[in-house]
Amino acid sequence: EPEVTQTPSHQVTQMGQEVILRCVPISNHLYFYWYRQILGQKVEFLVSFYNNEISEKSEIFDDQFSVERPDGSNFTLKIRSTKLEDSAMYFCASSEEGFSGNEQFFGPGTRLTVL
Amino acid sequence: QKEVEQDPGPLSVPEGAIVSLNCTYSNSAFQYFMWYRQYSRKGPELLMYTYSSGNKEDGRFTAQVDKSSKYISLFIRDSQPSDSATYLCAMRRDSNYQLIWGAGTKLIIKP
Numbered sequence: 001e002p003e004v005t006q007t008p009s010h011q012v013t014q015m016g017q018e019v020i021l022r023c024v025p026i027s028n029h030l031y032f033y034w035y036r037q038i039l040g041q042k043v044e045f046l047v048s049f050y051n052n053e054i055s056e057k058s059e060i061f062d063d064q065f066s067v068e069r070p071d072g073s074n075f076t077l078k079i080r081s082t083k084l085e086d087s088a089m090y091f092c093a094s095s096e097e098g099f100s101g102n103e104q105f106f107g108p109g110t111r112l113t114v115l
Numbered sequence: 116q117k118e119v120e121q122d123p124g125p126l127s128v129p130e131g132a133i134v135s136l137n138c139t140y141s142n143s144a145f146q147y148f149m150w151y152r153q154y155s156r157k158g159p160e161l162l163m164y165t166y167s168s169g170n171k172e173d174g175r176f177t178a179q180v181d182k183s184s185k186y187i188s189l190f191i192r193d194s195q196p197s198d199s200a201t202y203l204c205a206m207r208r209d210s211n212y213q214l215i216w217g218a219g220t221k222l223i224i225k226p
Contacts, residue, residue, distance in 0.1 A: 004158075033212065043159065043203065045213035074134050090160050104214065106151075106158035 002026045004107035006092050007050070012113045013082055014101030021077045021110045032075045033093040033104060034067065036060070049075065058081045118142055121204055121217030129225050134191040138204035138217045141185065145190065145206040145215070148180050149188045150203065153201045164192075194224045 002094050005024045011075050025032050034046040047057040066078045075094075079086055089111050093104040121138045128134055136150075144166055151159035159225055163178040164170050165187075171178045177190040187206075199222050205214040 007162040031212065035214075042218050043205070043214075043216040045215070057214065061173065087158075103161055103164060108158045109156075111156075 002028075004092055004094055004105055006090075006107040006110050008110060009108065010111045010113070012115065015084060015114055016081050019079050019082055019112065021079075021090050021092075023075045023077075023107055024073050025075055025092065025094030026096075026105060027031070027073070029094035029096050029105075031095045032069070032078045033095075034068075035091045035093065035106075036088040037091065037109075038085075038088040038101070046077070079112075082112075084114050086113075087112055088113045117214050119204065119206060119217045122220055123218050125221040125223055127179045127225060128194060130194060130196060132194050132224075134194050134198070134221050134222060134224075135187075136189040136191075136202050136204075136222070138187050138206075139185055140187070140206060141180070142208075142215075143185065144208045146215055147207050148178070149186050149205045149214070150176075150178055151203045151205060155201075159203055159205075163168065172177040187211075196224045196226050199224045 007022045011019055032049045035043050039044045045058050047061045047067055048055045064080045068076050089109040091109045092107045097106045139183050149164040150162045152161045152162050164177055165178050165180045168180050168182045175192045176194045179188040201219040203219040204217040
C-alpha cells in the first residue's frame with residue numbers, strides 16, 4: 001500500500017541552525033501539507049502546497065519557514081533559524097484532491113529537537 | 116471558545132465493549148469531518164471521514180455527524196486491545212485545506 005515517508009525520523013539541532021525536513025508524498029497525489037504537533041498539544045496546520053506554490057498557510061508559518069518541491073518526488077520543509085519552541089513532531093501529508101478531497105494521508109513524522 | 120473540543124481522557128473500557136468518542140465544534144462552516152487514530156510517536160492514520168451530516172459505517176467503526184448540534188461521534192464495536200490508541204477528530208471548511216484538530220482522546224482497551 002502506498003505511503004508517505006519522512007526523513008529523518010529524529011533531528012537534533014542547535015538553536016539558530018537551519019534544518020530541512022524531507023518527505024516523499026504518495027506518488028499520484030497532487031496536494032501536500034505540513035503539520036506539527038508539540039508534545040502534549042494539538043496537531044497544528046502549517047502549510048499546504050499545490051502546483052509548485054503555497055495555497056494556504058497558518059500564522060505559525062512565518063518567514064522562518066519555507067517549503068519546496070525540489071524534484072518530482074520530494075517535498076521539503078526548511079526552518080531557517082531554529083528556536084527552542086520549534087521542537088515538535090513535524091508531519092507531512094498528501095492528498096489526491098484538494099477542496100473536494102477528504103483524505104489526507106500522513107507520514108510517520110520527524111521529531112525535531114532544538115537545543 | 117476553542118474551535119474543536121475533545122475530551123483527552125484517558126478512556127478505559129473492557130475488551131468487547133462499545134466505545135463512543137466525541138468532539139464538539141463551534142464553527143458552522145466546517146463541512147468535512149475526519150477521525151484519525153494515532154499510536155504513540157506515529158503519524159495520524161485516517162479511519163473515517165464524513166461530508167456534512169449523517170452516518171458512515173466501515174466494519175466495526177461508525178462515524179456520525181450532527182451539524183445542528185455541532186457534534187461528531189465515532190463508535191467502535193467489539194473493541195479490541197489493538198484499538199488502544201489516541202483518537203483525533205479533525206475537520207475543515209469546504210473552501211480551504213487546513214484541518215483543525217481536536218486534542219485527541221486516549222483510549223485504553225483492557226483485555
